[in-house]
Amino acid sequence: MMEEDLILIVEDEREIAELVQDYLEAEGYRSILAFDGLEGLDHFIEHRPTVAVLDVMLPKMDGIELCRRIRGESNIPIIIMSAKKSETDKIIGLWIGADDYVTKPFSPGELVARIKAQLRRFKHLSVQKEEEHTIKFPGLEINLKEYTVVRAEGRQVELSAKEFKLLAFLAANRGQVFSKEQLLENVWGYQHIGDTNTITVYVRKLREKIEPNPSEPRFIKTVWGIGYKFDGGIQ
CATH class of the missing domain: 1.10.10.10 (Winged helix-like DNA-binding domain superfamily/Winged helix DNA-binding domain)
Known part of the structure; x- marks a missing residue:
């Protein structure tokens, strides 16, 4: 974990968002919360987070569209959260550029572990890419x-x-x-x-x-x- 890591959590259920934030902070990670898709997009543009965790069902802009917007600007890891168990939703999320997909209800500890795994992978690939250049x-x-x-x-x-x-x-x-x-x-x-x-x-x-x-x-x-x-x- 690096001090500059910033996790963006976009979740309209405030209780879930704050619970995930608490778990992340216990692990030493900084995080920022947004409660609708447009606010999430604004936070992404302003703060340039290291990882984005997005709920699918969001007001103003859904998580799938937000994922598509973020992926158009950045290659940061994106994790999709959804209460839907439909395989189609998972496929759509991964197809538009998400790196992982978590189905609700989930363990906050498991989500933090997935965030860590995505960060390790992303940093490893970034180092490899820099070495290639x-x-x-x-x-x-x-x-x-x-x-x-x-x-x-x-x-x-x-x-x-x-x-x-x-x-x-x-x-x-x-x-x-x-x-x-x-x-x-x-x-x-x-x-x-x-x-x-x-x-x-x-x-x-x-x-x-x-x-x-x-x-x-x-x-x-x-x-x-x-x-x-x-x-x-x-x-």
């Missing part, structure tokens, strides 16, 4: 989503769009040797040979920005007679 080497970290490059000392490196694209392409294909013509094709996007001196210039610029010693590069290595490869910085 990040290429890490000793002394260099490349974030493909944020287009940032950070050196070992924590200093962010300022790169042009083409410099970043060239670095990211080489790093994503660590150890593979590319000719200048192949780099032009893959980074600049055209298939004719063009001016291969462009690659020479950009490699020199990159080395000046990312290498501890540009004259003895650790990352972007020259393979004489062929082209360049990204070595990973391990000496």
